[in-house]
Amino acid sequence: MKTLIAVLTVLSVIIAFWYAACLPMNIKGVLTEAERAGAEVTPVGAKERRDLGEIGLVLGNSFAVPATWAQDRPRLPAPHQVAQELWKTTGAMVLKGKMMSKRSLFYHGWVTLSATLLGFAIGTGLGILLAVGIVHSKVMEMSVMPWAIVSQTIPIIALAPMIIVVLYSIGVQGIIPKAVISAYLSFFPVVVGMVKGLRSPDGMQLDLLRTYNASTNQGFWKLRLPASMPYLFASLKIGIAASLVGAIVGELPTGAVAGLGARLLGGSYYGQTVQIWSALFAAAILAACLVALLGLIERMVLRRMGMGA
Amino acid sequence: MNIETTTQADVTKAVVEARNLDLVFPTSDGSVQALKDVNLTINKGDFVSFIGPSGCGKTTFLRVMAALEQPTGGEITVNGMTPDEARRQRAYGYVFQASGLYPWRNIARNIKLPLEIMGYSKAEQEKRVNEVLELVELSGFGGKYPWQLSGGMQQRASIARALAFDADILLMDEPFGALDEIVRDHLNEQLLKLWARTNKTIGFVTHSIPEAVYLSTKIVVMSPRPGRITDVIESPLPSERPLDIRDSPEFIEVAHRVREGLRAGHSDD
Numbered sequence A: 001m002k003t004l005i006a007v008l009t010v011l012s013v014i015i016a017f018w019y020a021a022c023l024p025m026n027i028k029g030v031l032t033e034a035e036r037a038g039a040e041v042t043p044v045g046a047k048e049r050r051d052l053g054e055i056g057l058v059l060g061n062s063f064a065v066p067a068t069w070a071q072d073r074p075r076l077p078a079p080h081q082v083a084q085e086l087w088k089t090t091g092a093m094v095l096k097g098k099m100m101s102k103r104s105l106f107y108h109g110w111v112t113l114s115a116t117l118l119g120f121a122i123g124t125g126l127g128i129l130l131a132v133g134i135v136h137s138k139v140m141e142m143s144v145m146p147w148a149i150v151s152q153t154i155p156i157i158a159l160a161p162m163i164i165v166v167l168y169s170i171g172v173q174g175i176i177p178k179a180v181i182s183a184y185l186s187f188f189p190v191v192v193g194m195v196k197g198l199r200s201p202d203g204m205q206l207d208l209l210r211t212y213n214a215s216t217n218q219g220f221w222k223l224r225l226p227a228s229m230p231y232l233f234a235s236l237k238i239g240i241a242a243s244l245v246g247a248i249v250g251e252l253p254t255g256a257v258a259g260l261g262a263r264l265l266g267g268s269y270y271g272q273t274v275q276i277w278s279a280l281f282a283a284a285i286l287a288a289c290l291v292a293l294l295g296l297i298e299r300m301v302l303r304r305m306g307m308g309a
Numbered sequence B: 001m002n003i004e005t006t007t008q009a010d011v012t013k014a015v016v017e018a019r020n021l022d023l024v025f026p027t028s029d030g031s032v033q034a035l036k037d038v039n040l041t042i043n044k045g046d047f048v049s050f051i052g053p054s055g056c057g058k059t060t061f062l063r064v065m066a067a068l069e070q071p072t073g074g075e076i077t078v079n080g081m082t083p084d085e086a087r088r089q090r091a092y093g094y095v096f097q098a099s100g101l102y103p104w105r106n107i108a109r110n111i112k113l114p115l116e117i118m119g120y121s122k123a124e125q126e127k128r129v130n131e132v133l134e135l136v137e138l139s140g141f142g143g144k145y146p147w148q149l150s151g152g153m154q155q156r157a158s159i160a161r162a163l164a165f166d167a168d169i170l171l172m173d174e175p176f177g178a179l180d181e182i183v184r185d186h187l188n189e190q191l192l193k194l195w196a197r198t199n200k201t202i203g204f205v206t207h208s209i210p211e212a213v214y215l216s217t218k219i220v221v222m223s224p225r226p227g228r229i230t231d232v233i234e235s236p237l238p239s240e241r242p243l244d245i246r247d248s249p250e251f252i253e254v255a256h257r258v259r260e261g262l263r264a265g266h267s268d269d
Ligand SMILES: Nc1ncnc2c1ncn2[C@@H]1O[C@H](COP(=O)(O)OP(=O)(O)OP(=O)(O)O)[C@@H](O)[C@H]1O
Pocket: B025, B026, B027, B032, B033, B034, B052, B053, B054, B055, B056, B057, B058, B059, B060, B061, B227
């Protein structure tokens, strides 16, 4: 109960701040529209107002305040506008039986999600394989680890178009290029977490296996792999969020028509800020759901392993 | 002539023989002589305790016996082989100070770990788990996870794990170090019974004089810098040892000699 109150308090502070921020952000546009419609605005003329402070304008034209929360194309849409747009493109679509229509965020979300999941699967598999190699071979560690680190220092925004162009030139398009970018972002946390996890058994544990004359293989399956599970799940949660970012970024340079990235891009072409923000929220909600789902799987797996707490 | 025959028999029964054993650890600030000129014979069925101040090489000697550490000089044989050959033949059960049970395995499956590695059949695994659980008085706890057990029970489970396969040498490095005295007394009593029933050769590291005297047939007193053996005491106590034997004059006599040995080692530096 106490935590619920705390969470709600924080949430309402954020929303209040957001509504307040809409005033200065949107006031100039609102005043220009109001003047055109014949209202009395001080000072008169958009040119006059251009260099004035936004706060002063709000104070001098308090009648315009409600309008800053109700513009068609505001600089910063108000929370309820975003919520309405979200509902219009999700729940309302479902009620109309058009869940997978081109205007539905479920449709765009699924396009992005499928690339995310494919990329995540590739990235995770690759990450685990690399980690296993790194833990068992000094040569692998010294030759792979530096490249893995360097790979993450290149801004993905710069790299994504190149990946797409190169793949396109060899005839690969559609979901694959997006998944590749996704995998590129998600393999790294998995490598780092898995290496740490596979190395987590201490000297005593390894000595014990030595007294049993256990093989490296047995050591891996019976000790290292199970010991790495908590580390793996921590990395997977970071990895899936990175995957989603990768899939969205992968939709930007192609001018794709479907996917959350396409909604973001389309929104910014046409000044549809409400659409941009609702796409942003859809992406955030999707990420939260994916991470929560992984958390659930983590708890189930660890409990079955007897490590649940 | 009587003496002649006993020595003859002793030689044939020797499980561990260390001759002029040296071990130097190279470290960043000079080398550490962990063992210097160690000579020791451990016979089949002996219960040998190693006692001495911190850093005198007790753990190191145990680890050399188990081939977890390589000596830098001298010779050591285990069952007539090098320690590493003995390790490959799975001659040791090793009990560390921490139980080291896997949190993702219940007690029964923890005990099965060495059995799985050594390729025992499923039926044989079941049979042995039940046997050793009974031996350490943990029957009925096989399905519990380590965190559901007290520290003493966890340590007993780790002993059961070391007993499950057919190693005839049991090496224990301060297995009861972290436990309170009452629990310790009880475990010591159990350990003696277990030793009598299984007829294993046991190497046991401890910091406690009463524990060493109560358990051992042979007490090895060591001293540090460099780590060496200062005294080897053959216990005159009978093999049948109730807890109150610790009030007997013989017991106090042996304890006194161990204390003297420890003190002599200390005054050296
Ligand atoms: N791996 C190692 N590298 C370097 N020095 C070591 C190593 N292991 C032990 N030593 C040193 O060797 C000496 C003997 O150590 P050892 O652990 O055998 O002592 P111990 O008698 O078991 O002490 P304690 O009663 O504290 O367990 C110590 O001085 C220690 O610092």
